Amino acid sequence: MAEPFQFELVSPERLLLSEPVEQVVVPGSEGQFTVMKGHAPFMTTLRPGVVDIVRGNDTQRIFVRGGFADANAEGLTILAELAIPVAEINPAQLAQEVKNAEEDVADAKDGPTRDAAEHRLHQLKEVQAALTGG
DSSP, X not given: OXXXXXXXXXXXXXXXXXXXXXXXXXXXXXXXXXXXXXXXXXXXXXXXXXXXXXXXXXEEEEXXXXXXXXXXXXXXXXXXXXEEEGGGOOHHHHHHHHHHHHHXXXXXXXHHHHHHHHHHHHHHHHHHHHHHTO
16 A cells, blocks of 8 residues: 555635645646656646545545646645536536527627627637546
């Protein structure tokens, strides 16, 4: 079993996790990478994706959209723009929200309204893509 290290996951709303873990798989902007105790110092931006947090035989999955990861020999800190536990995401509800957002884009009467609707649609599609591995 891998030796534990300190992991923190922070979003603008709150501190989601701060605890010892054995391994974290991170969706870095240059590709997915794994952090374990003793990792070389490394900082990168994040792409939308799922962070896999391993504690013993348990793996917790959290969707993140953007942010930064800072790894070093003592631990890993992720500062995410948005972080949602995958277990809290309902795929059917997400699909309906995507459909509604597509309708909002089509119905937009002016540029700012369209831009806001397109931004929301893009965010929802990022979540869908991360959950389906696409």
